[in-house]
Amino acid sequence: MIRLxxxxxxVLFITFIGITLITFFIVNISPGKPQDVYDMSAKISYEAKxxxxxxxxxxxxxxxxxxxxxxxxxxxxxxxxxxDDKPVIKKILERLPATLLLNILSLGIIFVLGCLFGILAxxxxxxxxxxxxxxxxxxGYSLPKYWIAILCMVLFGIxxxxxxxxxxxxxxxxxxxxxxxxxxxxxHLILPVIIASIGGLAGLTQYVRGNMLEQLNSExxxxxxxxxxxxxxxxxxxxxxxxxIPVVTIIGLSLPELIGGGFIFETIxxxxxxxRLGYEAIMSRDYPLIMGIGTITAVLTLLGNFIADIVYVxxxxxxxxx
Amino acid sequence: MDKxxxxxxxxxxxxKIDNKKKYYILRNINIEIFKKQKVALxxxxxxxxxxxxxxxxxxxxxxxxxxxxxxxxxxxxxxxxKKFLLNFSDEDELNHIRGNHISIIFQDPFSAxxxxxxxxxxxxxxxxxxxxxxxxxxxxxxTKSLLKSVKLQDIDIVYKKFPHQLSGGQLQRIxxxxxxxxxxxxxxxxxxxxxxxxxxxxxxxxxxxxxxKKNYMSLLLITHDLNIVKDYVDYVYILYAGEILEHGHGxxxxxxxxxxxxxxxxxxxxxKTKKGKLLPVIEGQMPNLTEKKFFTRCIFFNRCPKKIEKCxxxxxxxxxxxxxxxxxxxxxx
Numbered sequence: 001m002i003r004l005x006x007x008x009x010x011v012l013f014i015t016f017i018g019i020t021l022i023t024f025f026i027v028n029i030s031p032g033k034p035q036d037v038y039d040m041s042a043k044i045s046y047e048a049k050x051x052x053x054x055x056x057x058x059x060x061x062x063x064x065x066x067x068x069x070x071x072x073x074x075x076x077x078x079x080x081x082x083x084d085d086k087p088v089i090k091k092i093l094e095r096l097p098a099t100l101l102l103n104i105l106s107l108g109i110i111f112v113l114g115c116l117f118g119i120l121a122x123x124x125x126x127x128x129x130x131x132x133x134x135x136x137x138x139x140g141y142s143l144p145k146y147w148i149a150i151l152c153m154v155l156f157g158i159x160x161x162x163x164x165x166x167x168x169x170x171x172x173x174x175x176x177x178x179x180x181x182x183x184x185x186x187x188h189l190i191l192p193v194i195i196a197s198i199g200g201l202a203g204l205t206q207y208v209r210g211n212m213l214e215q216l217n218s219e220x221x222x223x224x225x226x227x228x229x230x231x232x233x234x235x236x237x238x239x240x241x242x243x244x245i246p247v248v249t250i251i252g253l254s255l256p257e258l259i260g261g262g263f264i265f266e267t268i269x270x271x272x273x274x275x276r277l278g279y280e281a282i283m284s285r286d287y288p289l290i291m292g293i294g295t296i297t298a299v300l301t302l303l304g305n306f307i308a309d310i311v312y313v314x315x316x317x318x319x320x321x322x
Numbered sequence: 323m324d325k326x327x328x329x330x331x332x333x334x335x336x337x338k339i340d341n342k343k344k345y346y347i348l349r350n351i352n353i354e355i356f357k358k359q360k361v362a363l364x365x366x367x368x369x370x371x372x373x374x375x376x377x378x379x380x381x382x383x384x385x386x387x388x389x390x391x392x393x394x395x396x397x398x399x400x401x402x403x404k405k406f407l408l409n410f411s412d413e414d415e416l417n418h419i420r421g422n423h424i425s426i427i428f429q430d431p432f433s434a435x436x437x438x439x440x441x442x443x444x445x446x447x448x449x450x451x452x453x454x455x456x457x458x459x460x461x462x463x464x465t466k467s468l469l470k471s472v473k474l475q476d477i478d479i480v481y482k483k484f485p486h487q488l489s490g491g492q493l494q495r496i497x498x499x500x501x502x503x504x505x506x507x508x509x510x511x512x513x514x515x516x517x518x519x520x521x522x523x524x525x526x527x528x529x530x531x532x533x534x535k536k537n538y539m540s541l542l543l544i545t546h547d548l549n550i551v552k553d554y555v556d557y558v559y560i561l562y563a564g565e566i567l568e569h570g571h572g573x574x575x576x577x578x579x580x581x582x583x584x585x586x587x588x589x590x591x592x593x594k595t596k597k598g599k600l601l602p603v604i605e606g607q608m609p610n611l612t613e614k615k616f617f618t619r620c621i622f623f624n625r626c627p628k629k630i631e632k633c634x635x636x637x638x639x640x641x642x643x644x645x646x647x648x649x650x651x652x653x654x655x
Contacts, residue, residue: 220437222376222428223428223500226379226501227448228417228419228420228421229417229451230451241438316438318486
């Protein structure tokens with residue numbers, strides 16, 4: 001077990017370095033430079049541009065800049081933003097809780113509802129409920145998230161006026177009572193969380209449904225039935241425990257998708273999370289901020305996978321005792 | 323003669339394939355099992371013997387099959403001599419019979435046990451299903467004595483093991499312990515020795531046999547190997563392509579097979595007298611059970627070395643020959 005953990009950690013570390021390396025090079029060789037951004041707004045002299053390049057340290061060769069960055073990362077120094085000269089780490093930490101809240105809620109919803117719908121669809125296999133679920137899965141897979149997001153905003157936010165369509169808090173948040181504050185945040189979270197979980201939910205439901213149906217034909221289900229076990233217990237105890245094993249992996253793998261998707265729909269919902277910050281950073285070629293967000297995202301994803309690995313070992317005894 | 327506990331009357335079963343073709347897997351099966359009797363159902367792969375075993379416990383998903391005829395189970399454990407019909411709709415009643423009155427040992431112990439639970443709990447589940455009021459200590463004790471009775475060693479360690487940590491022999495013993503936990507009146511053993519080493523086969527069969535004797539159970543042993551089981555069973559049914567071709571007392575039938583199929587089957591078993599010779603092969607294949615035209619003649623017609631003209635146009639009845647019953651025109655009187 002300990003050996004497994006150590007080997008996983010070593011692999012994670014190597015993966016992490018690889019991610020930062022690739023991100024750094026892609027960001028730096030992609031068209032558009034930080035100094036160019038100013039071209040759009042006001043006139044800028046050639047000398048001023050040169051000064052900016054010097055200031056940002058962009059005159060050095062790319063590999064030296066990468067090692068400089070890595071060295072600073074070792075002391076958890078992500079540098080300062082090009083845009084407002086605030087420390088990158090501070091900017092990220094401001095936004096991180098909102099993103100974590102959104103992602104943990106979405107993961108929770110994906111897991112609970114995905115398993116539930118998948119199990120129900122497998123129980124009612126071939127019946128009308130199963131068919132409805134299958135159609136919804138199909139739609140959830142194929143419709144682009146940003147498009148559903150905008151439709152939902154128009155319907156629930158503007159036409160019906162039930163839900164706020166942007167941000168995480170109302171303007172008058174500070175004047176609300178404590179329970180009104182919670183209610184206010186929940187109201188703001190509903191749409192982003194739903195949109196964030198649609199894709200993963202569709203995938204997981206499909207997966208759980210297929211796996212449950214597969215278990216149905218297995219011998220151990222027959223044996224459990226022959227013992228006179230109630231079908232409720234067979235489904236939720238015997239079969240689901242076996243389906244849980246791959247589900248843990250799927251959940252772990254859906255984490256990067258979730259965080260990556262956040263770049264788009266956090267921007268659509270003006271949600272004060274890391275995704276929107278990342279989007280803004282990319283638009284203004286704010287290299288240190290992009291790298292900072294990339295690093296944090298990589299750490300979160302790898303951490304998620306690491307946790308999935310540990311849970312996997314816990315749910316599958318065949319791995320635990322190897 | 324002891325009381326009859328199970329009978330299937332003209333029992334037929336068919337699968338639907340792709341919603342179009344029907345696969346007539348069992349046709350007009352008449353089997354009787356008496357109390358304390360040990361019966362073997364013998365047939366090659368695909369003959370429908372496992373399907374028959376599963377349908378006794380209603381383990382085949384009902385929406386996939388059609389069946390007719392009946393299967394009756396007469397029990398004296400249930401006070402009102404209950405008739406146990408196949409088209410059981412009440413799940414609670416069915417679950418009461420499963421594991422309590424009839425239980426089954428599966429072919430492959432590796433896949434019969436749930437891989438994510440320790441084996442001890444899986445034995446306990448059987449006891450708990452039919453004895454809700456048992457206390458934890460009693461449950462524990464009973465499970466351990468069961469594991470002991472199937473000759474497992476280091477019971478406390480085995481109890482906490484997962485299926486993948488145990489050997490095939492150990493797992494099959496655990497399956498046996500599970501299936502006899504509530505002392506059922508009928509024990510079905512579906513090829514219990516197929517996935518085991520040759521040396522373990524006899525041990526496992528002896529074990530099953532000793533339990534059946536000790537507890538006055540009836541046994542339905544399903545197998546493809548008549549030679550191995552002939553010493554254990556009282557009565558033998560030969561199943562071919564979903565039909566019974568011959569039935570009679572085990573020893574009589576193995577010494578003096580009457581149906582051409584049984585004769586070929588027995589001559590195809592390897593034994594000492596055939597050393598150095600090629601074993602005979604039954605030419606041809608089992609008929610395609612989706613075609614109804616095969617059911618208007620003897621089902622063994624296409625492979626039979628002794629066929630006569632009549633076999634192609636008529637279906638034979640069972641004819642008594644000695645102590646056995648044979649479904650073949652050669653024994654028509």
